[in-house]
Amino acid sequence: MPLKAVSVWETKKRYSGEEKGFVEEMRFVAMKLHTRDQAKEGEKEDPDVQPLAKWEPSIEGYIRFLVDSKVVYDTLESIVNEAAYPVYAEFQNTGLERSEKLSKDLEWFKEQGHCIPEPSSPGTSYASYLKELSEKVPPAFICHFYNVYFAHTAGGRMIGKKVAGKILDSKQLEFYKWDGDFSQLLQNAREKLNRVTQSWSREEKDRCLEETEKSFKYSGEILRLIVL
Template sequence: MVVVLATTAVDNKSKKRYPGESKGFIEEMRFVAMKLHTRDQSKEGEKEPEGQPVGKWEPSVEGYLKFLGDSKLVYDTLEKIVDKATFPEYAEFKNTGLERSESLAKDLEWFKQQGHSIPEASSPGISYAQYLEDLSEKDPQAFICHFYNTYFAHTAGGRMIGKQVSKTILNGKELEFYKWDGDVSQLLQNVREKLNGVAEGWSREEKDHCLEETEKSFKFSGEILRLILS
């Protein structure tokens, strides 16, 4: 009887369905990420809002340049890691069309031409870039969590923030950071399929490990985002 009960418990655990699992692993990633949004950011969010909503931000050009500079370091690092492909699955994400490093370089050059001084990368960007470097060498599941959250968040909330900042301090100018070649929805769909394909080769434990890294990706990206208000 004990053996039967134990076997049943294992079977039930193996049959447990994770939120979004039936639609592929990327839906599991999206579900976990959305839960970490605040209630004013998403109806799926569970966290209490901290500080003012984006619509009431009072950014400065200096703070925004810090954000762009640190963001560029992070995207430089992500794209270098993918290009190097220490783990074979990283190579799946080369030339997806979501890359942002080149666009950020153009934007920073535009600001320079307007007479602004471009700051060196600061602690939030340096810390995140170093963390990504270290993670990518030993933990592909956790690294891919950061890859997903960085690129996908930028096409959603990132664009909304960019539009608000542009309206506030750039007279509505749209930066290259917020433009993509081609249909961004299709680019995202292509990457979703690649992410689902890569995750098919992972165990349930590896998938869970990837999902558990989501909170760290939000912490790092949040520190960079707050530079806008510095």
């Protein structure tokens, strides 16, 4: 008898108990898609992903990254505020919003004499995908919401610090600052995510988890702008 194929989230059930809530399921699947250089739980092998220590960022590339990131955050925050589905309204004013912070950073770069380009394909493509997805499949959209915001609070902060040390005299941008107790903001968001997903069927949860790889793909394309 042939062995049944086991999906990554089915495997997950044996390693991170569902009793911790659905956020733990999302975190587990996301961690497996990191390389070992990015996270100790990472399993992905990708020769095209250069270790962070070897990055050679440029001001121009970093600005492109910030511009495209802003397009994505603008879209996420617009979707949440318009709340076409009631579940989206739960994530209004979490304190994790980044659009306004990015506006301040881009204005600062402009004041330093740098040209602020128009958004490029990585950012606009991801924004278009998010808008379409949010209108059709709420569980899949929630996956992107979780991964974009939570990745920025973890690996994103580390990347920001490394890049700033190389090209900005270690200046901390507003993008990496939060108002209020940062750990409490994250905990509040986790609790909301666990609460709204508690009533989801297993099929809806699996549909959310299936979207993780696309979230990494789109975000990775924007991240790579830093070193292009």
